[in-house]
Every structure is written in C-alpha cells, then in structure tokens.
Amino acid sequence: MPPPLLAALEAGGTKLLCAIGTADDAAAPRFLSRASFPTGDSPALALGAVADWFRAQQAAFGPIAALGIASFGPVDLDPASPGWGRITATPKPGWRDADVAGVLRAALPGIPLGFDTDVNGAALGEQRWGAARGLAEFVYITMGTGIGAGGMAGGRLLHGLVHPEMGHMRLPRLAGDGFAGVCSFHGDCWEGLCSGPAIAARTGRPADELPADHPVWALLADTTALAIGNLVCVLSPRRVILGGSVRKAGGLGEAAFFARVRATLRERLAGYIAHPALADGIGEYMVPPLLGDDAGLAGTLVLAEQALAAARTAVAGLAPVPPLCAPSSLSATP
Template identity: 40%
Template sequence: MARIGAVEAGGTKMVLAIGDEAGHVTEREEIPTTTPDDCVAEMVEWFRTRDVDALGIGAFGPTAVNPSDPRFGQILETPKTAWKYYDLRGAFVRGLNVPVGYDTDVNVACLGEVVFGSAKGLSNVVYVTIGTGIGAGVMVEGNLLHGMLHAEAGHIIVPRVPGDDATCVCPYHDCCFEGMAAGPAIEHRWGKKGYELADRDEVWELESTYLAEGVSTYVLCYSPQKIVLGGGVMKQEQLFPLVRQKTLKMLNGYLVTPELQDIDNYIVPAGCGGDQGILGSLELGRRALAAK
C-alpha cells in the first residue's frame, strides 16, 4: 500500500502526517508556522526521509488552487508577509519529486468529512470551521469548489443582531460572519474566551443567531446535502440545537426537503475526531498519485 504524506498548513502551526490510502495515520509531527525560510526545508526533509509516494497539502489562504492557474500552489495576498506569493506546492514538488495534491485547508477538511467522516458518501457538502476564523469548504457534485479562486464564505455579510453593539473584528468588513462570530469576536464582545463562557446562556444565544445566519445562507446558495460544523467554537455542543432551530426559522418554510425535515442529521458535528484536515490531505495525495 502506498505511503501518503499530508500537510495541514495553518496560520499558527503546520501538522505533518504519514498515512495510507485507507486513511490510517501512522506518524504525526507539528511545527510552528514561522517563515518559509525557517520551516519549509525542515518539512520537505521530514517527508523525504520517510520515503512518501505522494503528498497532499491543505493550505491557509488565500491561495491559488486551480491547476490551470500559473500561480497554482502559491500563497496569495496574506497578512503573513513572508508567505506572500510563496510557491508552497512547488517547494514540495521540487524537494520530493512525487505527485502533490493541493487545496485550501477548509476544502481538504470538507474532503476528509466526505470520505471518512460525518458526510461520508455524499457529493454536495459544506464544511464550516468556526474557530480563530471562519472558513467554509464546499463540495459540489463531488468536486471541491474553486471558481475564480476558492470560496471565502467565512466573509459573507450577515445582518447585525439587534442590540449587539460590538464592533466587527474583521479588518476588511463592517459586519461579516467571521468578524461577528469567530472566536476572537466572542472574546472581543464578552471579554473572555469562549471556553470560559460555557455557562453563559446569553453568549450562545447570540452566537447561535449569527451561526444560523451563515448556515441558512449556505443552504440557499449551495443546496448541500449536509452541513458539517467544526472548529473550536463548536466544542460548545449546546450550540447545535440552537443553530438547527434558528436555521429552520430563518428559512421560514421556503425550502421543504427530506434533509431539512431531519434537521438533527442535516447540521451535524465534524466526524473525524479533529483529523478531517489531515485525512482530507491524505485523500488529496491519494488522488494525485492515482492521477499520475
């Protein structure tokens, strides 16, 4: 069985793993995300010494994910200035000389959930991570959504909840999903991190309203068969029934489908034990090897 490498390239850490085509992870390592000069050579060497047959990378964005784009595999505009226009995929292609699959971190997490997790076997799925930021990976008819770039659905504009006078923490928008509902928005609004507010019902009542605004928009725009919610904020499991109820209320009966009638199995927690990004990257590497 082929040895597949996986990279979950995040804004604060890089998770490296070795696994097989069936999604069995046999080795794992984490290193801080510093600069390309400081960490990429180390990562390439880690995989080189483990003799991988292929590699899959899920990268923070914005990044070029369309293979026909001459910038394919590059990090694009980013506040991490050292990474701006860095050819991340190319560094691994040159260093390892193996097939390298490449997509966004949330798209590969969506792929992981479709192949191994809560959305197994489905072809139209939205995976949303709500943590330090909000990102959405989208699969449509079995293909991860790219388009002109890739979905940045964490930055959809949401209506401000009446009575909420907290400023949006997104530097680009006055009232976007990420800026109003990600972990830093919770801390900015309430003065504490989410896990310190677990027993404050008013916190999660407000948070669930913003989450339902985002989720109901995804239902209308992408028509997914399932929506998977992951990330640190969703460890507050009391959010799930609130988000389900409010999503149905916002849709107001406009859509009538078997999926929405079974809402508890439509808006669901992530099912890969936190490994959806790594497992999706393994699958991306497997597909790159198969394509070769």
C-alpha cells in the same frame, strides 16, 4: 504490494499538522506518524520545519509516493498560474504570497503534489470516511482562527474563479450587536464576527474560558445560523458539517451550541424550503465531523492519493478519470 506511502500537510492559521500514512482502507485513514508545528509569522521557519520532518519520515518509513497540502488561504489553485500553490491575500501576518507548494516540492522533489484549501481537504476526508460518505452535495464549515467552508456539488469539490470564501460573506446584524468585527478586509463579515479572535476581541477572554451562560454564545450561534441559512438557500446541500474549535469551546459545549444553531436555522428558514431534513430531521442535517479534528489530515491524504493517480494516468497515456475534486487542485507533473 503495500499501499503507497502518502504525506499530508494541513496548514491552519494557528498550527501546521503533518502526517505520513495511507488512504487505501475503506474504513478509515491510516496514520503512521504525525507532528504539529506552530504556524507563526514566518513561512520560511514553519515550512522549513515541516520539510525537515517529512525528510526524516521518508528516511524512517521509505519513499513517499505523493504529497497532499490543504492550506488556509486564499490560495492560488490555477496550475497555469505562476502563483500556483501560493497563499495570496491572507489576513495572516507574514504569509501573504508564501509559496507553500514550492517549498515542499523542493524538499520532496520528483513526487506528485495535490493542493487545495484546508476546508476542501476536510470535505474530502468527511466524504471518504465521515459524515458525508456517499453524498455528492454537502458543505463542510470550519470555525476556528478563521471561518471557511468548502464542499461538493455533483460529486466535485467547489471551485470556480478561485475558490469559495464563505466565511467572508456579509450578514444582517443582530439587534443589539454593535461589534465592529476583526476581519482586516471586511470588518464584520462572518469570520470577523464569530471566529476565535472575534470572540476574544468581543469578550477580552479566549473562548475556552467563557461560561455556558455568557451572552456571546447566543450571538455566535444565531449569526452562524444566518450564514448557514444562506448556504442552504444558495447551494442546497444534502448535509452541513460544522467543524473547528469554536463549536466545542468554553462552558457551552458542542451539544448546546448545535442545538441553538439548529433551532435558529429552522426558524430563519421559516418552512420555505420544504424538506424533512430541515424540519424534524435537522439533527441529522447539521452535524459535527465524524472524523473530528482528523478530517483535514484525512482529506489531505486523499489529495495526495488523487495526485498520484493523476500522475500514473499521465505516464500511462490514458484518458484521465475525473477525481472528486477540480482538476485545478492537482499537479501530476513533479
């Protein structure tokens, strides 16, 4: 029997990435078809284009068994809430209260749907196929249009009252950095200081145009090291995976950015957390995603796979087997 056909939507602040594929291969996800649409300021237009694309893929490849959505947020993950599957208090213009799951459920009726944050989606991908394979405790960070982080503790995705918003933590300001920040909620939170829009506001140029010796890179790397230090102290992850466009933008490049963040992180922790991973092993402790820019879509296939498994378990009347994510992210009832 062929593996079930899964649909995936990774909704980011700049673009919506879509894929049709399978998640049964232990070595790598298999994408049969992919597309990208601008997020823009109109959920109706953007999600309408996504829905049309999924319907076209279903006509080309056959019935879709389940859909996974990993979205920028904040989002409502409580299946008992009337707002489940919606974006809530986002700074993204036009997207507040956008019913992402509802629009796509209407477009693909009768199939299970898994829904979570974009960073938790990427964390799932890295845990299944990438740099977090075999790890039950890790953090995945993305630095791009926004900054967010997800991950696992005890083999389960991080959820709680809602979901973590690590990119909005407030940090001690570095000497000489008087930038007010760009976050519409918090000003100079981590996202407000170090996201792609923050870089452009600081320098008047997009990150891709900045040379390696621009002073903003030192500010970004050192501020990011402070934030990661907080996560290390609070969550004690076995690995930190840093993705997103900022890590590899401009003339500095990924290798030099990681080297600066690692060095500052080690300095700031000051040997208090005594573990080889945070000393000579720091090069293997804080790493880029092994799946690169595919981490999010890969993990969104896993969300779809888990939703399908939950639906089949419910139909069979069996006791559910806990997935590697919180129950709040799954909707087994079409």
